[in-house]
Amino acid sequence: MAKINQNYLKLPGSYLFSAIGKKVREFEAANPDKKVIRLGIGDVTQPIAPKIIESLHAAVDEMGKAESFRGYAPDLGYDFLRNIIAEKDFRSRGCEISPDEIFISDGAKCDCGNIQEIFSTDNKIAVCDPVYPVYVDSNVMAGRTGTYDEDRGQFDGVIYMPCNAQNGFAPDIPEETPDLIYLCFPNNPTGAVITKDRLQKWVDYANDRGSVILYDAAYEAYISEPGIPHSIYECKGARNCAIEFRSFSKTAGFTGLRLGFTVIPKDLKLEGVSVHGLWARRHGTKYNGAPYIIQRAGEAVYSDAGRAQVKEQIAYYMENAKLILEGLKSAGYEVYGGMNAPYIWLKTPGLMTSWEFFDHLLGRANVVGTPGSGFGPHGEGYFRLTAFGNRENTIEAIERIRWL
């Protein structure tokens, strides 16, 4: 008799963004005359840049001719893309990452969700609180946690590291030693960044304890201030203890194209085994490469024209972030983030819970945001807005919130 993976039943309710989507659809069905503005899920609104579109068309044409048709991609990605990433994202910043340490994939969400597979189910994980739900949920599914404690709003057996205004939303070293440490900077959902000194402390700690840092740098392109690390490999010793995830979703608007990559340095060894080799084996067995045309689109992001166009888009979103930050501040809200990240993290007014504020905002201002408590108990009383809307909607949303 076939049996299900009971760990799935530990997950309360549905995935956060699916739950929000359902609420919004219901509201819209009941209020067809209302114009809802979405600043909730972190989806972009700017179209794909012209240089990338040009590259997509060229690659599509190649697929239509026998002499240039491409079938299965190399398991770990095309060299043209791995080479340019190693050069432009890492070597140019002084990070010693070689092309064959880069694994091309269909996005950072998949990689962040799947990476835990190559580690033992005995490992204890540590996550920031609040946190992007995928890190915890994928470990729950794998049986690396206990059950969900409704009162605490946390899973047993997981080390939650509170991130709050006191510690600048960057976690302190926990009392109990974790085996796998998930860090994400610039942070989703808080929009916070970590200084190089503090990140170096984490790297030193991981090397000292034999822990592995799973570093999500999906929002790296939004860093505007100097002195903030773009990659964990800017820290000494990170090649021995860190895996880094990168995404084209927010960098170049690829949420609907799907492209990302994971870096696993060959120096990262556990019990004498190369972690790089384990991930290569997973890729080879359970994955079949990102589409050729999408990898060509990724390559175009690094061209001079592509880079300039993409920078313009990021500047556009960051202007939105500035408008949200300033608008909310002048309306009396306590706000964080929005300087080096496309996320604004605001304190809900008075004693309102995050979901109460969600309903309030949706019902009264017809604006969709993300309840902070959806990211963990320390997110309770907070709310996330994104800078990914278009200018007009962003301005209108802030106006509506100001008049609440």
Added chain:
Amino acid sequence: MAKINQNYLKLPGSYLFSAIGKKVREFEAANPDKKVIRLGIGDVTQPIAPKIIESLHAAVDEMGKAESFRGYAPDLGYDFLRNIIAEKDFRSRGCEISPDEIFISDGAKCDCGNIQEIFSTDNKIAVCDPVYPVYVDSNVMAGRTGTYDEDRGQFDGVIYMPCNAQNGFAPDIPEETPDLIYLCFPNNPTGAVITKDRLQKWVDYANDRGSVILYDAAYEAYISEPGIPHSIYECKGARNCAIEFRSFSKTAGFTGLRLGFTVIPKDLKLEGVSVHGLWARRHGTKYNGAPYIIQRAGEAVYSDAGRAQVKEQIAYYMENAKLILEGLKSAGYEVYGGMNAPYIWLKTPGLMTSWEFFDHLLGRANVVGTPGSGFGPHGEGYFRLTAFGNRENTIEAIERIRWL
């Protein structure tokens, strides 16, 4: 201290096709003057059909304009694609499958590899022998098997169901009852098919024992003879016990575009839990949808023009299959498959092992095939050739083999 997933270390060597790729690259480096013909890995050679290329270009253009840009796809796929699949692949054959029972993905390999996650690690799996390596390897990684027995060439704790000339390369019901049963028809690697009567017996058996059938129908489009089921849902009761995997890779040459889907009927329940819901949760948490432009390409496959063009490609490959079958037969080889599948399964001559024949064929005829033993111990003494080459190469390869 972080620990690795020790189950990965049970896997002997590398993934079969990676191992072949390495051997071929080494041969080519040592023999730059030799023209190697690849009939090994099942990759297609015909370019993407014109109607699909047209659709890709149109979708790319949409992505370049703000008003038609699409970000994150719906978790489970766009309705335009799910609807047309339900209609054309299932309802038109009398199979009651609704659009929301179809999960769009980036390919059947990923789905076949990931599906085991939603089941308990206690489940016992049964696979055909020989078999597509992903079924077994993904279960090894999850700890659902014992260690690899070098002598037997099998993993402990797995039920291997021999497929040979006697049973027409379709497995008999095993003595021990499996929880999860992997079946693939038309079969990779043997090219065999299963009759509806025999498949119905498997469905009845699964319903009787409470087992789940994981049915890989990636090669369904190659069925040319009547009376062969295209979907397991043509069998009565399959909605209660079967999951089906489909692919666009071999149907429409999407190996480099990446698109597939998995069908999980809502009637499939285990321990009172909807398996459909578990897979939806996995998709929502660890996957982010297939690219919009690729889903539009998939839609074009079902248009009248797309369907006609794709049928022509399949006919082209099946003409290759016929040439290989007849050429090898007239050269005295014992051959199977190739009638309803793009694979030809041949007995190696004399006492040659599969890998000996691989080396012989590569070294003497400069033709790449796949050693049968790479698919399991009952594949020893067999060899797989694919019909996916172009006509000229296929003819030349057969000529070279005939003169060996």
